[in-house]
Amino acid sequence: MSSALQESSLSPHYQCVRCGNCCRWPGDVHVTEKEVETIAAYLQMPVNEFIQTSTRLNANRTGLSIIDKPNGECLFLQGVNVCRIQAVKPVQCAGFPNVWNFPGWREKCEAVEVTPDQA
Ligand code: SF4
Numbered sequence: 001m002s003s004a005l006q007e008s009s010l011s012p013h014y015q016c017v018r019c020g021n022c023c024r025w026p027g028d029v030h031v032t033e034k035e036v037e038t039i040a041a042y043l044q045m046p047v048n049e050f051i052q053t054s055t056r057l058n059a060n061r062t063g064l065s066i067i068d069k070p071n072g073e074c075l076f077l078q079g080v081n082v083c084r085i086q087a088v089k090p091v092q093c094a095g096f097p098n099v100w101n102f103p104g105w106r107e108k109c110e111a112v113e114v115t116p117d118q119a
């Protein structure tokens with residue numbers, strides 16, 4: 001997932017169809033300290049173990065991101081489109097593409113445009 005965060009003022013709303021594409025492109029998936037604790041608890045793993053096995057320094061070295069697999073996809077992507085931590089996924093994941101996005105995002109994301117009263 002791209003780290004080129006950009007505030008979005010999109011209208012209309014885009015509804016995720018869970019294609020999994022945003023979990024497959026390389027880049028930082030930021031996790032806050034609180035998210036680290038929440039995800040570790042969800043995985044029933046000590047926080048330190050989670051940090052050691054599932055995170056790395058993000059590109060600008062200001063915090064932690066989820067590790068990428070060698071092919072660039074997120075460590076927690078299972079199969080084509082299943083997030084193993086869906087119930088506690090980071091805010092960055094939940095916010096794309098409506099809260100933030102990046103130039104060219106529409107070419108990669110299959111989300112469906114919905115009118116405000118459908119959103
Ligand atoms: S944490 Fe889940 S939703 Fe976020 S990039 Fe990884 S697999 Fe995708």
Ligand code: SF4
Nearest residue numbers: 016019020022109111
């Ligand atoms: S790329 Fe778009 S439609 Fe696909 S999983 Fe991510 S947000 Fe949902």
